[in-house]
Amino acid sequence: MTNLSILVIFPLLTTLAILFCRNVTQIKWTALIGSLLQLTIASLLMYSYYGERSAGNTAQMLFEARYSWYSAMNIEYYVGVDGISVIMIMLTAFVVTCGILISWKIETLTKEFFFLLLLLSVGAYGFFISLDLFTMFFFLELAVIPKFLLIAIWGSGKKEYSAMKLALMLMGGSALVLIGLLATYFNTDIGGGVHTWDLLKIAHQQIPYETQLFIFPFLFIGFGVFTALFPFHTWVPDGHSSAPTAASMFLAGISMKLGGYGCLRVATYLMPEAAQHYSWIIVLLATIAIIYGAFATLMQKDLKYINAYSSVSHCGFILLGIGMLTKTALIGAVMQMVSHGLMTALFFGAIGMIYERTHTRQIKELGGLLKTIPFLSSVFIIAGLCSLGLPGFSGFVSEMVVFVGAWQQPDAFHRIATILAAASIVVTAVYILRAAGSAIMGPIKNEHFNHLKDATWNEKMASVLLIFAILSIGLAPFWLINIISPDTQIIMENIARGAIGN
Amino acid sequence: MREEQLVIKMNTDFFILLKPELSLTFIIFILLIIKVSDGMNKNSSIIHLANFLLLINFLLGFIGNATGTLFSDMYHTNGLIALEKNILNFGTLIISLQAYEWLKNHKHVIEFYILMLTTLLGMFFMVSSGNFLMFFLGLELASIPLAAIVNFDLEKIKSSEAAVKMILSSAFASCIMLFGISLVYGTTGTLNFAELPALITNNPLQILALIFVFTGFAFKLSAVPFHLWTADVYEGAPVPVTAYLSVISKAAMVFVFISILNPLFENVPTVWYNMLFLTIVLTITIGNLFAIRQNNIKRFLAFSSISQVGFILLGISSGNTMGVSASVYFLIVYIFSNLGAFGVIALVAAQTEKENISNFKGFYKNNKTLSWIITIALFSLAGIPPTSGFFGKMFLVTAGASKGNYVLIIIAVLNMVVSLYYYLRVVKAIFVDENETPIEKIESNLYSKIALYICMAGVIFTGFASVLYDYINSLMQ
Numbered sequence: 001m002t003n004l005s006i007l008v009i010f011p012l013l014t015t016l017a018i019l020f021c022r023n024v025t026q027i028k029w030t031a032l033i034g035s036l037l038q039l040t041i042a043s044l045l046m047y048s049y050y051g052e053r054s055a056g057n058t059a060q061m062l063f064e065a066r067y068s069w070y071s072a073m074n075i076e077y078y079v080g081v082d083g084i085s086v087i088m089i090m091l092t093a094f095v096v097t098c099g100i101l102i103s104w105k106i107e108t109l110t111k112e113f114f115f116l117l118l119l120l121s122v123g124a125y126g127f128f129i130s131l132d133l134f135t136m137f138f139f140l141e142l143a144v145i146p147k148f149l150l151i152a153i154w155g156s157g158k159k160e161y162s163a164m165k166l167a168l169m170l171m172g173g174s175a176l177v178l179i180g181l182l183a184t185y186f187n188t189d190i191g192g193g194v195h196t197w198d199l200l201k202i203a204h205q206q207i208p209y210e211t212q213l214f215i216f217p218f219l220f221i222g223f224g225v226f227t228a229l230f231p232f233h234t235w236v237p238d239g240h241s242s243a244p245t246a247a248s249m250f251l252a253g254i255s256m257k258l259g260g261y262g263c264l265r266v267a268t269y270l271m272p273e274a275a276q277h278y279s280w281i282i283v284l285l286a287t288i289a290i291i292y293g294a295f296a297t298l299m300q301k302d303l304k305y306i307n308a309y310s311s312v313s314h315c316g317f318i319l320l321g322i323g324m325l326t327k328t329a330l331i332g333a334v335m336q337m338v339s340h341g342l343m344t345a346l347f348f349g350a351i352g353m354i355y356e357r358t359h360t361r362q363i364k365e366l367g368g369l370l371k372t373i374p375f376l377s378s379v380f381i382i383a384g385l386c387s388l389g390l391p392g393f394s395g396f397v398s399e400m401v402v403f404v405g406a407w408q409q410p411d412a413f414h415r416i417a418t419i420l421a422a423a424s425i426v427v428t429a430v431y432i433l434r435a436a437g438s439a440i441m442g443p444i445k446n447e448h449f450n451h452l453k454d455a456t457w458n459e460k461m462a463s464v465l466l467i468f469a470i471l472s473i474g475l476a477p478f479w480l481i482n483i484i485s486p487d488t489q490i491i492m493e494n495i496a497r498g499a500i501g502n
Numbered sequence: 503m504r505e506e507q508l509v510i511k512m513n514t515d516f517f518i519l520l521k522p523e524l525s526l527t528f529i530i531f532i533l534l535i536i537k538v539s540d541g542m543n544k545n546s547s548i549i550h551l552a553n554f555l556l557l558i559n560f561l562l563g564f565i566g567n568a569t570g571t572l573f574s575d576m577y578h579t580n581g582l583i584a585l586e587k588n589i590l591n592f593g594t595l596i597i598s599l600q601a602y603e604w605l606k607n608h609k610h611v612i613e614f615y616i617l618m619l620t621t622l623l624g625m626f627f628m629v630s631s632g633n634f635l636m637f638f639l640g641l642e643l644a645s646i647p648l649a650a651i652v653n654f655d656l657e658k659i660k661s662s663e664a665a666v667k668m669i670l671s672s673a674f675a676s677c678i679m680l681f682g683i684s685l686v687y688g689t690t691g692t693l694n695f696a697e698l699p700a701l702i703t704n705n706p707l708q709i710l711a712l713i714f715v716f717t718g719f720a721f722k723l724s725a726v727p728f729h730l731w732t733a734d735v736y737e738g739a740p741v742p743v744t745a746y747l748s749v750i751s752k753a754a755m756v757f758v759f760i761s762i763l764n765p766l767f768e769n770v771p772t773v774w775y776n777m778l779f780l781t782i783v784l785t786i787t788i789g790n791l792f793a794i795r796q797n798n799i800k801r802f803l804a805f806s807s808i809s810q811v812g813f814i815l816l817g818i819s820s821g822n823t824m825g826v827s828a829s830v831y832f833l834i835v836y837i838f839s840n841l842g843a844f845g846v847i848a849l850v851a852a853q854t855e856k857e858n859i860s861n862f863k864g865f866y867k868n869n870k871t872l873s874w875i876i877t878i879a880l881f882s883l884a885g886i887p888p889t890s891g892f893f894g895k896m897f898l899v900t901a902g903a904s905k906g907n908y909v910l911i912i913i914a915v916l917n918m919v920v921s922l923y924y925y926l927r928v929v930k931a932i933f934v935d936e937n938e939t940p941i942e943k944i945e946s947n948l949y950s951k952i953a954l955y956i957c958m959a960g961v962i963f964t965g966f967a968s969v970l971y972d973y974i975n976s977l978m979q
Contacts, residue, residue: 070893070968072824072975073900134896142887148926152934160934164926171922175915178896182903182911214908 004063004079007045007089007125010038011096015118024110028100031114035097038121042093049086049483060200060490061131069135074196078132082490083483084334088128088261091341094469095253096121099246101462102349105356106154106244113154116146117246124254128261133181133197136266140177140258144170147239147247147255154244162235162242169235173225177262180218184270187211202270203494209273216274219267220282226259228315230289240308245352248304252311253345257337260318264333264491268322272495275325280413282323287417290316294427303351303361306435307344310387313424314340314395320421321402324414325495329405330488331481335398338480339386339473343395346466347383350376353459354439357452363435368444373454377440379463384432386470389425394473399425401481518568519579522587523630525562526623529555530616537612545606549598552615553949556595563588571632575694578632582977586757586830587626593750593837594622599953600845601742603852603946614654617647618746625754629761634683634693637762638676645672645722648751652739664738671721671731679718685711699768709773712766716777719763722755725815726784729808733792736804741851744800745844748807753833756814760826764818771821778819779910785812786917794924799847799859802924803840806883809921810836816914817898823978825901831971832894835882838960839891842879845954846872849944856941859928864937869944873932875954882961884925885918890965897971 014034021027045063052062061080069075081089099117106113123143130136144167152163181197188205190196207215225232236256240248268275293313300306314336321333353376354369355361370377386393389400406418444450455463473480517524532555536548567584571577598615605611624643631637649672653665687693689708690701702708717728724732736744767774789809796802817828849872851857866873882891895918903911946954964970 070897070971072827072972073897138887138892141892145881145886149929149933152930160930164923164930167926168919168923172916172919175919178899178915179908179912182900183908185900186903186906 004045004065004081004129006041007038007129008122010034010041011118011122011125014038015115015122018111018115018118021111024107027110027114028104031100031118032097034118035093035100035121039093039097042089045081046086046090046483049081049083053083053483053486058486060487064131069132073134074194074198075134076132076198077135078198079129079135080131081129082487083485084261084265084487085128087334087338087480087483088257089125091257091338092121092124092128092254094465095249095341095345096124098345098349098462098466099249099253101458101465102249102352103244103246104456104458109153113150113244113246116150117250120146120150120250120255124258127258131199133184133199133202133266135197136199136262137174137178137181140262141171141174143255143258144174147243147251150247151239151243154247155242156244157242158238159242162238166235166239169225169232173222173232173259176218176222176225177266178222180215180222180267183211183215183218187215199266199270207271212271212274213277216267216271216278219271220263220275220278223259223262223267224319227256227263227318228289228293228312229259229319230285230292230312230316233289233293233312236312237305237308240311240348241302241304245348245355248348248352249345252307252348253341256311256315257341260315260322260333260337263319263322264330268325269491269494272497275495279323279325282319283414283417286316286319286323287420288316289313290320290421290424291427294424294431297431298427300431301363303354303363303366303435303439304348306363306431307347307351307387310428310431311340311344313428314344314387317399317402317421320417321405324402324406324409325492326405326408327485327488327492328408329402330491331484332398332400332402332405334484334488335394335401335473335477335480339394339398339470342466342469342473343383343386343393346379346463346470347387349459349462349466350380350383353455354380358446358449363439365445366439367442367446368440368449369452370440371444372449372452375455375460375463379455379467380440381436382467382470384436386474388429388432392471392474394470394477397474397477401477515568515570516572518566519570519572519577521566522563522584522591523623523626525559526619526626529559530619530623533612533616533619537616545608545611548611548615549602549605549949552611553595553598556591556598560588560591560595563591573636575632575696576636577627577630579630580977582830582974583630583757583761585974585977586629586753589830589834589837590622590625590629590750590754593753593841594618594746596837596841596845596953596956597742597745597750599949600745600841600848602949603849604740604742608654609656610654614651617651620647621645621651622750625751629754629757631758631762632695634686634695637758638680638683641679641722642676644751644754645669645676648672648747651743652735652747654743655740658738660738661740662738664735667731667738668735675718675721675728678714678721682711682714682716682718685714695762695765699765702766702769704770704773709770712770712773713777715766716763719755719759720781723752723759723811723815724808725781725811726788726808729785729789732808733796733801733804737798737801741800741844741848741857744803745841745848748803748844749837749840752807752811753837756811756818756829756833760818760829764821764826775819775821775905778815779907782812782815782819782910783913785809785815786914787812790917790920790924793921794927796924797858797860799857799862799928802859802928803843803847806921806924807840809917810883812917813895813898813914816902816910819910820901820904822901822904823975824897824904827971827974827978828894828897828901830974832898834970835890835894835961835964838957838964839879839882839889842954842957842961843876843883845950845957846876846879849946849950850941853944854941859931861941862928863931863935864940865932867940868942872944872946872954875958877929877932878958878961880925880928884922886922888965889961890963891961893965893971 628640
């Protein structure tokens with residue numbers, strides 16, 4: 001399991017295989033088997049990554065492979081993974097598999113649906129393994145347009161508006177990223193005026209302070225749009241709520257993490273001095289997003305909108321962790337990415353499954369579901385508890401780590417931001433408990449709810465997989481911290497070097 | 503003395519260097535003879551023959567390309583120019599394949615081919631010109647017959663209107679350019695491109711002359727603010743002719759732009775860059791803003807192609823080899839993607855006479871393959887990966903950024919987002935919008951199928967495989 005390209009090639013082959021399928025059953029099974037194998041590949045990758053690390057391999061990136069692509073511009077297909085990418089790859093594999101399991105009943109245009117869903121996963125895998133900025137950007141954009149079609153064709157509600165808004169805002173974000181990347185590229189010099197897209201080489205270049213100050217906002221805001229940076233979060237509620245279940249899972253679970261990963265790996269890592277210079281703005285915006293997201297969620301009556309706005313709030317923690325620029329906070333940010341990815345995928349999955357049965361997502365029309373569909377209701381409650389940060393689930397550990405890391409910044413500004421962010425958890429508890437209380441518990445509101453059928457095998461499998469992952473982080477967070485800690489250390493060292501260089 | 507030179511040049515060199523032009527002339531004569539002798543009057547067999555000849559012509563373009571000059575430096579050619587001509591050959595072949603559906607019932611098939619190939623011949627001379635006179639000759643040869651084929655939907659008034667608009671505006675552009683050329687000659691005493699750059703200085707009269715020449719170019723490229731003829735002509739012309747106008751004649755103009763204007767302005771870089779800067783910003787932005795409002799799909803593609811020209815100029819504005827190879831590469835990609843879109847539109851227009859975006863609502867219901875083809879083509883035009891349009895746009899923007907003018911880059915890149923909006927609008931109409939009477943299943947003939955599949959293969963693979971770009975780049979060294 002040392003050839004990383006398999007991670008991209010395999011889902012690509014699966015999409016091609018889907019094109020040649022004859023009927024719906026074949027399509028579904030091809031997609032499922034493909035994604036399960038992909039999960040196996042990802043697990044093997046993590047296993048061998050662990051093996052290499054415990055054997056004492058301290059190289060920054062493992063399993064590197066490098067092929068020249070467009071040599072005139074020094075563009076390479078250059079891949080490699082560190083702990084952070086390995087974790088993100090695992091997350092992607094989990095969410096994609098569960099998304100496919102949950103979409104089992106898709107009836108219209110099945111072939112196109114699974115084709116686009118798997119194409120998205122190609123983009124995500126490719127993004128996480130790329131170490132060449134051009135290749136990375138290629139995969140980032142690859143993961144945008146299929147979403148437009150997924151939402152516009154299979155979505156619900158005002159789907160056309162949401163799909164267009166999402167596509168344009170995300171492309172706007174990646175346009176900003178592109179400007180930042182071009183400016184970075186032309187400010188590198190690896191000898192003889194030759195520029196490079198190589199992430200690791202750029203990290204060791206001394207890009208002038210003023211140039212960094214120019215580039216950093218483009219990169220950070222660009223990637224920030226993906227991860228619901230305030231005030232560029234407006235695509236999130238519409239996009240998530242209109243998307244079909246699997247697409248919402250993918251959007252919230254993986255797509256928003258592309259942004260977080262980019263903010264960390266590209267913006268902060270490559271522009272350490274600028275990151276320090278601007279960190280107070282990031283902290284400010286993240287805190288606003290956290291509080292605003294939490295209060296906006298209070299006002300929502302539609303389950304999907306609740307989860308969408310709470311995603312804005314939760315993704316705020318990722319950015320808060322990055323903005324705090326301490327090692328612990330960065331670890332917390334990465335953990336929050338994984339945790340939020342799994343938790344929100346589970347939440348959207350549960351909402352989707354409930355909606356499929358009750359045909360409503362309005363809280364006041366639901367009620368008493370625990371009596372008729374106990375399994376799905378429990379899944380919903382577990383997702384909710386994880387979201388509000390109950391100890392034992394992944395949400396608690398990751399938010400806790402962010403707060404501890406944030407507290408390490410001794411000045412009043414950071415302290416206040418931390419306190420405000422922590423206080424938002426109370427608001428989270430209010431909306432989650434209220435939603436769970438009136439939608440799941442209580443009397444049965446509608447006669448027709450008595451005849452609902454509980455989860456089918458595929459839905460059970462998806463829920464159990466995600467809950468397993470959430471619990472394994474929540475109950476044993478150290479294995480996750482051990483994987484990502486050395487890599488956040490490297491990012492911190494770059495930042496510290498920048499501080500000395502000033 | 504001159505006669506002597508001519509005699510020397512008329513040896514084998516003549517045939518080798520002039521090969522592309524000679525082979526085109528040969529085809530034109532064959533068609534002319536058939537027409538005159540009245541031997542073949544079945545449309546389909548004429549089209550088969552023409553396609554076959556064009557294929558041979560295209561394949562010939564790969565072999566035996568040489569570097570050299572003819573006619574006392576009036577004409578010159580090299581590897582890059584040979585490639586450029588073959589790109590044009592290729593595009594013409596694809597358009598000819600796509601035109602089958604429209605031409606098979608047309609009364610004047612041979613005339614169509616003769617006129618089209620004559621304009622192509624003019625473009626070849628233009629691309630190869632080493633002197634303003636030769637260039638102007640080629641330009642006129644390329645524009646006058648073009649107006650005739652714009653008028654080829656003989657019974658449609660709109661078509662004639664388009665032709666008149668085209669001939670008048672193009673004559674006007676030629677006038678301005680000719681005036682510029684005369685001023686160039688007046689101030690420098692030569693029209694030879696090899697000698698001119700050294701003689702150009704910051705002299706106001708020369709700058710004025712060059713601005714006139716540039717205006718003529720901008721007119722033919724339909725760069726803003728000289729774009730006003732484009733949309734009406736595109737709308738009125740038959741679809742294959744629109745495709746020809748938007749792809750071939752534009753590509754030829756860009757090639758000339760690269761090989762003539764860039765060196766011509768070498769000594770006055772600031773004037774040149776400011777001029778380009780303004781044109782690029784206007785072209786990209788206004789092309790995009792107008793494209794948003796269009797309902798006729800040909801007008802829509804007209805404005806989108808205006809904004810594409812802006813991106814090409816952005817690449818050229820870098821003034822280095824990277825910009826040149828990016829532009830040539832992008833044009834190839836552009837041919838694939840634009841002809842992919844036009845191919846589908848041509849089929850639909852030929853069978854249903856429907857040309858509005860609203861007619862395409864619910865197109866996916868009955869025409870799955872065609873829908874995907876036009877969607878992928880539009881994505882490529884919008885620059886979405888994994889299509890090759892992404893790579894083309896990326897390289898143009900990268901080349902443009904090498905000047906370090908980030909204002910321009912920001913404007914261009916944000917315009918890519920705007921352009922995505924209108925491309926997605928068409929995609930949305932095809933896939934999502936409800937329509938009670940969607941377009942029935944379109945039967946595509948073998949030729950259109952081949953053309954469309956070639957375009958799709960090009961759109962998908964020329965990006966992943968860096969071979970083509972590397973080849974263009976190697977010609978630059």
